Amino acid sequence: MASLDQEIAKTQEERKKTEQQLASLTSLTFDTDLYGGSDKGSYLTSIPANEDEENIDAMDNEVARKVASYTAPKSLLKEMPGGDDSDAGLGFRKPQKIIDREGEYHQRRLKQFISPERHDPFSAGEKTPDPSVRTYADVMREQALKREKEETLKAIAKKKKEEDEAAKAAPPQAAPAQQQQQQKRRNRWDQSQDEGGAAKKSKTSDWDMPDTTPGRWDATPTPGRVTDATPGRRNRWDETPTPGRLVDSDATPAGGVTPGATPAGMTWDATPKLSGMATPTPKRQGSRWDETPATMGSATPLPGATPAAAYTPGVTPAGGFGLATPTPGQLRGSVTPEQYNLLRWERDIEERNRPLTDEELDAMFPQEGYKILEPPASYVPIRTPARKLLATPTPMGTPLYQIPEENRGQQFDVPKEAPGGLPFMKPEDYQYFGALLNEENEEELSPDEQKERKIMKLLLKVKNGTPPQRKTALRQLTDKAREFGAGPLFNRILPLLMQPTLEDQERHLLVKVIDRVLYKLDELVRPYVHKILVVIEPLLIDEDYYARVEGREIISNLSKAAGLATMIAAMRPDIDNIDEYVRNTTARAFSVVASALGIPALLPFLKAVCQSKKSWQARHTGIKIVQQIAILIGCAVLPHLRSLVEIIEHGLNDENQKVRTITALSLAALAEAAAPYGIESFDSVLKPLWKGIRQHRGKVLAAFLKAIGFIIPLMEALYASYYTKEVMLILIREFQSPDEEMKKIVLKVVKQCVSTEGVEADYIRNDILPEFFRNFWVRRMALDRRNYKQLVETTVEIANKVGVADIVGRIVEDLKDESEPYRRMVMETIEKVVTNLGSSDIDARLEELLIDGILYAFQEQTSDDANVMLNGFGAVVNSLGQRVKPYLPQICGTIKWRLNNKSAKVRQQAADLISRIAVVMKQCHEEQLMGHLGVVLYEYLGEEYPEVLGSILGALKSIVNVIGMTKMTPPIKDLLPRLTPILKNRHEKVQENCIDLVGRIADRGAEFVPAREWMRICFELLEMLKAHKKGIRRATVNTFGYIAKAIGPQDVLATLLNNLKVQERQNRVCTTVAIAIVAETCSPFTVLPALMNEYRVPELNVQNGVLKSLSFLFEYIGEMGKDYIYAVTPLLEDALMDRDLVHRQTAASAVKHMALGVAGLGCEDALVHLLNYVWPNIFETSPHVINAVMEAIEGMRVALGAAVILNYCLQGLFHPARKVREVYWKIYNSLYIGAQDALVAAYPILEDEQNNVYSRPELMMFV
Helix, strand or coil: CHHHHHHHHHHHHHHHHHHHHHHHCCCCCCCHHHHCCCCHHHCCCCCCCCHHHHCCCHHHCHHHHHHHCCCCCHHHHHCCCCCCCCCHHHCCCCCCEHHHHCCCCHHHHHHCCCCCCECCHHHHCCCCCCCCCECHHHHHHHHHHHHHHHHHHHHHHHHHHHHHHHHHHCCHHHHHHHHHHHHHHHCHHHCCCCCCCCCCCCCCCCCCCCCCCCCCHHHCCCCCCCCCCCCCCCCHHHCCCCCCCCCCCCCCCCCCCCCCCCCCCCCCCCCCCECCECCCCCCCCCCHHHCCCCCCCCCCCCCCCCCCCCCCCCCCCCCCCCCCCCCHHHHCCCCCHHHHHHHHHHHHHHHHCCCCCHHHHHHHCCCCCCCCCCCCCCCCCCCCHHHHHHCCCCHHHCCCCCCCCCCCCCCCCCCCCCCCCCCCCCHHHHHHHHHHHCCCCHHHCCHHHHHHHHHHHHHHHHHHCCHHHHHHHHHHHHHCHHHHCHHHHHHHHHHHHCCCCCEHHHHHHHHHHHHHHHHHHHHHHHHHHHHHHHHHHHHHHCCCHHHHHHHHHHHHHHHHHHCHHHHHHHHHHHHCCCCHHHHHHHHHHHHHHHHHHCHHHHHHHHHHHHCCCCCHHHHHHHHHHHHHHHHHHHHHHHHHHHHHHHHHHHHHHCCCHHHHHHHHHHHHHHHHHHCCCCHHHHHHHHHHHHHHHHHCCHHHHHHHHHHHHHHHHHCCHHHHHHHHHHHHHHHHHHCCCCCHHHHHHHHHHHHHHHHCCCCCHHHHHHHHHHHHHHHHCCHHHHCCHHHHHHHHHHHHHHHHHHCHHHHHHHHHHHHHCCCHHHHHHHHHHHHHHHHHHCCCCCCHHHHHHHHHHHHHHHHHCCCCCCCHHHHHHHHHHHHHHHHHHHHHHHHHHHHHHHHCCCCHHHHHHHHHHHHHHHHHHHHCCCHHHHHHHHHHHHHHHHCCCHHHHHHHHHHHHHHHHHHCCCCCCCCHHHHHHHHCHHHHCCCHHHHHHHHHHHHHHHHHCHHHCCHHHHHHHHHHHHHHCCCCCHHHHHHHHHHHHHHHHHHCHHHHHHHHHHHCCCCCHHHHHHHHHHHHHHHHHHCHHHCHHHHHHHCCCCCHHHHHHHHHHHHHHHHHHHHHHHHCHHHHHHHHHHHHCCCCHHHHHHHHHHHHHHHHHCCCCCCHHHHHHHHHHHHHHHHCCCHHHHHHHHHHHHHHHHHHCHHHHHHHHHHHHCCCCHHHHHHHHHHHHHHHHHCHHHHHHHCCCCCCCCCCCCCCCHHHHHC
């Protein structure tokens, strides 16, 4: 036995160790935002009692608190340590749900309520609206009610806060009086409602005594006892969830109160404290645990409560004072809180575990096969929790566990297969599409139900189906949209879009459905406008650009379908909604409506909204609409600029700070959109803006400065100079502001002021630069990406005014700063300044410092993903040109040393640097040094890291380009065989650089390499045609041309023609292009015989490949085609008569290129012959064939003239069959667009009729 215990202890020890090891792994994927790493001390210790409490203040979160004290870039801080998703690199990442990447603000969309359909006054005309339908007036009333409620709640909260503050501030000697006052207020329900007697306390319980030392029990918020509750965050476990309390149970009831009466404003489930005296229930979201179940016969009121006169039948009064048998609750007098809670929980559990009633049992069991037994007469069920509480538990009473028998016929909840070829249903889809799993007989359903079922099927196919299923379902939904009706469609689609588990692709598809359906439904969509907006507006603030574009498109189409009046009626109530999220999205939606229906249509409405007296929210949203219009439509605001500025200008003096801020931001957006025009429109706002920047501080000042910053560049030079000097005083003062947002705006405004003409370099040099560099060129600025970017841009703009030497001289020393982000910022600024302005200003001393600094910064870098150091080094060296010669040995020494570094990243940077400075080395006549570097790089071609190998090949390529083939070391004949095996590498960077290098050698130095080596390379190149990157395929195809030129086309062509037999389409297409390029470089007569011979192979792929080659060939050779057109005509004849669609399509494409190439070169006979073969294909239905045929006819129009085509066309323009006429008119229209004037001579001469004169003499046409 002892050994067994030891074994158990040992196993437990091992398990503990394993758990500790597991806990230390970094790949743990618990929610670090919630739990703050593996620190269990920061776990949440309580469950909030309702949803409101879950929005804990961000600073309560341990991680957020730690993060707030750091000054690292926000982008890094957001990446909290999570599990490392090993599948991510393999491309197996699950499609991301939208909700996963949304913040709390964006997730508010899920709390929005999809409104019921609204009354459409246009379709109803003069009729009185149906009372069941919501009208505009109803919506406005609801909004007013909501706002009033919100304001009342705010006022209550404010009053309570003031009372709390007053209580804290009160002097200690006033305590007894205060207590009396509290006592009085707490017991106001105990006051008699009679005018005569005041309620007197017969006995005071110690629970009722105000306790001066707040303890744990004091934290229990008793309804009606406001001041006793401990302020601070409520804890679920500290609350007693029953609405009625025992604390005042000893009080004597007042006379004159009807038992059972509930005072006004009370909820029905509040348990009376005294006979009929109800406790005010606090307004709080109801929880299931708080309900007192009083429906069944076993529910018992609290001990000490007198039963109401008319109590609910089935409720047994127990423990009341009027009954003969006293219950323990009464016997023991005052109950302690622990006992009270025990009693209450006991009763709650009793209620849940009550015996089933006869009705419930009848419903559960079959009617036959069971007999109902009568209970014995002496049996009395134990139901009173108080008696149960006092009973002694017996250990023998626990039944032992028995293994249940397996029921093999049991139906588990396995998802059914979707019937009738429907796609797979995800678990979250059952809520919406579950009805489809019930295989009902469709004939038995009502027409509406059938319609609904059909819509559900189609939507499921769109959401989860395969591409072909999706395509047909979309087509059906679109075609039958009016038949289905707007109501059923939107009632199905919109809830799907509000689904929390929606993925990007699914949302895209459903939005596509709405777009197509909108187009069909047109005016029928009016009652559902608001419904659609609730779902689509959140797209306008989505972080995904394409989602925003889709949202705009839908709202634009919706406003065109519904009209301006309906859009305004739908969105007007949301303009002053209490929720900022709704106002924000509504403002953006209104800007889209304005861009769709024109700004003038919306101006009167905007004017009214912006001048609303009722609520500042309406004014704020109205002005925000103007801002969003400016952002959305850009310079198209210019015609309406003055009226838009007039509408919002009064907002600069508004009493509400938020309105003033948004007005300034809107003016900034308008000025930015209008630049460089429109200064006259801003005349009226200059004065208030000027006064504003002197009066305001903080966010409002930032907004005012931003507005001025965008208006100054619109001014004439003289005014700009004056205003800049004025505003600069404020800006220089704000240089010291610690606020990040203010810094960004100040930098932006400085940049705009400095770039304006009229601001002199001396003024900037003397007044701005010293303060600017002292306050902004600090390490901290390099940590925040947006600040960094803005600072670099502003400094570059200042440099454009004051010159390179001033700026570079001030920051060159910082290239040796110990902070790498700061060095990177300095390097980026120097790179941009030097690239813009050159280096002629830089003197010898500064040049030395600069080279020394960039060498240091380049060597000391640890990570440089954006290649800032590399680009900076390259820019400085290229700018200095021949002045770099003394430093080149040192630079090359550094490069060679770093090429040998053990870190792959360092080797890659060294190789990349060679390719940047190769041109300068040539300028400095350092061929010997370059040759030496070439040999070093050649030795490193065995590099194992593909990224580094790609860079080494790039460096070799740059040296080969500069030094030439003859002087290259190692010699080309040694270099190329070393490159052949590298062509097999599948890494894109290696492929691209290698193929470029091989192509360059094939072009310039093919004679250094034997033909056999080139053929070997040809075979390797075929594989490269499969590459994903277009640049690689293009380089490969060009290389085939160079090789064919070097060794003759025959062998290369044989290889390529053989490749036409492969299955992969991309491979074949690239091969056809390569054949065409070979034909172009080596003359077509070397290629055409073999190519046409290949057409005899009875295989579709090969024949199509040949036709495609001909198409590209004639596109490339152009006019040379006149010598070969007669040779290929029989082949094209055959192809244009082939049964296969693709043959005819490709042949038509070849005919087009041929016709365009030989236009005007006397080949009209062959072209007319080919046109006769092309023309019968005009009735084809396949879109690709139709396109090819129409383009061939356009080509023929250019080559043969419009008159010939018109003669072909006239025969079908007035055909009795509509489908025939349509095709001919389509051809005629394109003919008319292409050659309108040329058709005049070819129109048929018609006889004059009695009423119509068709003859047009030349004189008339001339006049």
